Amino acid sequence: MIESERDPQTGGKRIVLKPNASLTRWQARLLLGGFALVLASIGSAFAFIGCWFVLPFAGAEWLVLAYCFSLAFRQSAVREVITVTDADVMLERGIRGPEQTYRFRRAWLGVSLDGPAAAGHPSRLCLKRHGRKIEIGRFLVESEREALYRELKKELMNG
Amino acid sequence: MTEATHEEHAIHDEHIAHGHHDEHDHHGPAKGFMRWVFTTNHKDIGTLYLVTALIMFMVGGAMALVIRAELFEPGMQYVDPNFFNQMTTLHALIMVFGAVMPAFVGFANWMIPMMIGAPDMALPRMNNWSFWILPFAFVMLASTLFMDGGAPAAGWTLYPPLVLQGGAHLPFAIFTVHLLGMSSIMGAINIIVTVFNMRAPGMTLMKLPLFVWTWVITAFLLITVMPVFAGAVTMLLTDKFFGTSFFNAAGGGDPVLYQHLFWFFGHPEVYIMILPSFGVISTIIPTFARKPLFGYSSMVYATASIGFLSFIVWAHHQYTVGMPLAGELYFTYATMLIAVPTGVKVFNWVATMWKGAMTFETPMLFAIAFVVLFTMGGFTGLMMSISPADLQYHDTYFIVAHFHYVLVPGAVFALFAGTYYWLPKWTGHMYDEKLGKLHFWLSTVSVNVLFFPQHFLGLAGMPRRIPDYAVQFAEFNAMSSVGAFIFGFAQLIFVWVVIKAIRGGEKATDEVWEGASEHGLEWTLPSPPPYHTWTTAPDIK
Numbered sequence: 164m165i166e167s168e169r170d171p172q173t174g175g176k177r178i179v180l181k182p183n184a185s186l187t188r189w190q191a192r193l194l195l196g197g198f199a200l201v202l203a204s205i206g207s208a209f210a211f212i213g214c215w216f217v218l219p220f221a222g223a224e225w226l227v228l229a230y231c232f233s234l235a236f237r238q239s240a241v242r243e244v245i246t247v248t249d250a251d252v253m254l255e256r257g258i259r260g261p262e263q264t265y266r267f268r269r270a271w272l273g274v275s276l277d278g279p280a281a282a283g284h285p286s287r288l289c290l291k292r293h294g295r296k297i298e299i300g301r302f303l304v305e306s307e308r309e310a311l312y313r314e315l316k317k318e319l320m321n322g
Numbered sequence: 323m324t325e326a327t328h329e330e331h332a333i334h335d336e337h338i339a340h341g342h343h344d345e346h347d348h349h350g351p352a353k354g355f356m357r358w359v360f361t362t363n364h365k366d367i368g369t370l371y372l373v374t375a376l377i378m379f380m381v382g383g384a385m386a387l388v389i390r391a392e393l394f395e396p397g398m399q400y401v402d403p404n405f406f407n408q409m410t411t412l413h414a415l416i417m418v419f420g421a422v423m424p425a426f427v428g429f430a431n432w433m434i435p436m437m438i439g440a441p442d443m444a445l446p447r448m449n450n451w452s453f454w455i456l457p458f459a460f461v462m463l464a465s466t467l468f469m470d471g472g473a474p475a476a477g478w479t480l481y482p483p484l485v486l487q488g489g490a491h492l493p494f495a496i497f498t499v500h501l502l503g504m505s506s507i508m509g510a511i512n513i514i515v516t517v518f519n520m521r522a523p524g525m526t527l528m529k530l531p532l533f534v535w536t537w538v539i540t541a542f543l544l545i546t547v548m549p550v551f552a553g554a555v556t557m558l559l560t561d562k563f564f565g566t567s568f569f570n571a572a573g574g575g576d577p578v579l580y581q582h583l584f585w586f587f588g589h590p591e592v593y594i595m596i597l598p599s600f601g602v603i604s605t606i607i608p609t610f611a612r613k614p615l616f617g618y619s620s621m622v623y624a625t626a627s628i629g630f631l632s633f634i635v636w637a638h639h640q641y642t643v644g645m646p647l648a649g650e651l652y653f654t655y656a657t658m659l660i661a662v663p664t665g666v667k668v669f670n671w672v673a674t675m676w677k678g679a680m681t682f683e684t685p686m687l688f689a690i691a692f693v694v695l696f697t698m699g700g701f702t703g704l705m706m707s708i709s710p711a712d713l714q715y716h717d718t719y720f721i722v723a724h725f726h727y728v729l730v731p732g733a734v735f736a737l738f739a740g741t742y743y744w745l746p747k748w749t750g751h752m753y754d755e756k757l758g759k760l761h762f763w764l765s766t767v768s769v770n771v772l773f774f775p776q777h778f779l780g781l782a783g784m785p786r787r788i789p790d791y792a793v794q795f796a797e798f799n800a801m802s803s804v805g806a807f808i809f810g811f812a813q814l815i816f817v818w819v820v821i822k823a824i825r826g827g828e829k830a831t832d833e834v835w836e837g838a839s840e841h842g843l844e845w846t847l848p849s850p851p852p853y854h855t856w857t858t859a860p861d862i863k
Contacts, residue, residue: 164523183859185521194518201546205586209550214568214583216560217553224549228511235444235515285857305858 165307167314175248176318180311182302184239191232199225243299247318254290254299267292272319276312288312351853359454362446363853364431369748370453371428372741376817378420378460379734383810385413390772390806392789393799406789407475408467414478418595419502420460422729425737426598427452427509430537432748434513436844436851437531439522439860444515452508459501466491477787479584480555482569482577486562493563496555503548510541522843524862528619531842535622536601539629540594546633547587547594554583578643585636593632595729597625599696599736600667603689605842606743607671609835610686611678617670624663624670631660641709642716650709657707661700668697683835684758688739691731691766699727702777717787720780726773731766738765738816745823746830750850753823757815764812771805 167178186194202225206218237258244261246253252269255261267290275296277287288308289296300308351357351366361367388409392400401409431449435442443449466473471489474480480499485492517530517538530538557568558580567573569580600621608615615621635657641650671693680686702724706712715721738761745753775798780786784795791799830849832839839845843860 183523184519185523185525186519190518194514198545202549205546205550209553209583212579214553214557214579216556216568217550217583220549220552220556224507224545227507228514228545231445231448231511231515232519235519238444239519279857285854 165303165311165314173248175246178245178247178311178314180243180245180300180303182239182241183304184236188236191236195225195229195232198228241302245299245315247315252290252319254297265297269319274312274315274319276309290315360450362442362450364435364443364446364449364855365748365851365853367443367449367453368428368431368433371424371431371456374453374456375421375425375428376820378416378424380813380817382413382416382421383813385409385416387806387810389413390803393791394803395800396791396793396796398790401789403789404472404475407477407787408473410787411474411477412463412467415463415474416460417729418478418591420456422595422733422737423506424456426537426540426595426733427506429533429598429602429737429740429744430509430513433744433844434516434534434537435520435855436847437534437842438517438520438525439843439856439862440516440520441854441856443512444520445512448508449512452505452512455501455505455508459498459505462494462501463498466494469494479581479588480558481584482558482561482580483571485558486570493559496559499555500552503552506544507548510544513537513541514545522856522859522862528622529862531601532604532615532618532621532625533598533601536597536604536625539625540597543590543594543597543629543632547590550583551587554580554587557583578640581640581643582637585639586633589636589639590629590632592725592728593628595733596696597629599692599733600625602736602740602743603671603692604667606685606689606739607674607693609743609838609841610683610689611675611680612837613674613678614840615670616673616676617666620666621670624666627663628660631656631663635660638707638709638712641712645709654707654709658704661704664700668693668700683742684753684755684762685739685743687759687762687766688735688742691762692735692739695727695731695735695766695769699724699729699732702727715780717785718780719776719784719786722786723773723776723780726776730773731769735765738762741816741820743835744844745820746834747844747847747849747851749823750830750848751823751827752830752834753819754827757819757822761812761815761819764815765809768805768808768812772802772809773805775799775801775805 164181164183165178166181167176169176202221206221209215209217240258242255242257244253244255246255247269250269252267252272254263254265254267256263271292273291275289275291277289279286285301286305286308287298288300288303288311289298291297300311303311351363352360358366358370361370388401389406392398392406431443434440463473469490471491474485474488474491474495476485476488480495517534521530557566560566561568561570561575567575569575569577571577604615604621635653637645637649638653638657641653645653675690682690702720706715706721706724742753742758779795779798779802782795784791832848833845834849835845844851846860847855
């Protein structure tokens, strides 16, 4: 998904790229809570009649489930933020915060959309400078990548 | 946060632009054998599951033929009673955990990402693990055949105290069960995370294909019941080796307690094998009836109801242990209640076919046979839900006939139907329709010759799990065995049809079946689909 906004004071543009995730954190917590309730009820009921071995298995299983959800969320929590100002373009990339930051002089920066390497493979959207490229928006769908290419090209040419 | 200088960027840029793309980005499959060992691609893993399931189906089927050969006529001919019981036990364990379940997991791996517009499963490495546990588990289970005292011979239920009196197999069998459980749980978690978090934009839950819905509910069932089974078999282990007395009456334990634990798992397990079949059939019938599925949302609610009810009826497997009358009444009524949502499903399938422009390609033939024969299995289940009647049927061949009608022309026919339906999509080649129809007719006729007489054997009082029987049961047993051998050999046609389609043949179009793309996203992809499925999320209408 692409969200872009213009800073009314500086006139700069901020574009946030994020992968598709169909589950919100709140929904995931609800789901995990539901599982916890069901597994704890079954495990406790069997423990109550003497079969306490069920409970640790149920607990271990819930932990694995919660870990898997957190892994999936980590994958879908990656963000790329492109900030275009009069002089510079900044690319920040990370999960909890910007873990990688790149700053480019706007005048020297271009953008390219390379076709797929093979049929059925994704295209590659890159920021390019002095013949070197850095890929952005790998998690976007094709139409979003094309839209972002057009938006960035327009933005950089207007500078 | 790292702030790098411009020169550092240049190095970093190059590294990212030309260096380490993970295998999911721009590359096709690796070459050679190691591709299959390390693959994290959902289609590769689906194929591995399906091939393993087919091999296990043949192994478990060969064991069934040993059983039916011995039962062809009265008296002991080919095997001793202990080996006969090992065959009945391993046949069941292999068919349930090695053939039917992995085959549906194979379908799920292949189809779910394609159906929901996801690029792959949510946790691909775990997906690889959940598959590769399986072959090792089955080698371990098969190895018990060569141990002192042989393989487990206490039935697939592994009831104590009988199972505790066996030879060296117990820890191996239990470790196998734990491994299979781990594999199932990891598969179920992967499906839940994938379906909930990786649906294409616009794909709401009520737009999910029925096959995906049935798998989500199946995954919930798996996650809920597996710890109970794991706990039960671990307690068997501690009873045998660590001096506990959970199920040992002499130490204050209760063998019936094991039955409660087992069937709390075992009854939903039946639905774990049958719900994905409902999904496959609900996908195939609308395609060949050229109509949308009748009552989509009622199908979703009916499936969820069946899933819920499967948890509260377990003791109908235990009417004969001596249950209070109130308990028998409760379990009778609760069990009969399952007929309601199941009836809704059957009604909806028939209503979908009603006045449809139907054609009868092999997948549709298997789907129609499923509806008719599964309904018969359901009706005999209804008969057994009535506790006073069940006292007569219990542990007779009537039970064997009932659950085989549910699982063979039920689950296995749905697997055949699904394979014929999606095989052109998977391989890019049409299968041989003539051979497919031959496979269908031979299977359908023989499966009835095999299992229908067993109803009469059961009603006449022939007990199950015995290698010898009274002469009065000879004719129906002979008939049943003839049916078994025809059914068994008919499956070789299926194997050949699959191999033939993999090797080549008429090219399949993307849509394969007329109008299929109205019924599922998978038909908008090329046949075979590209190695990386949805690099661009599809438009959901």
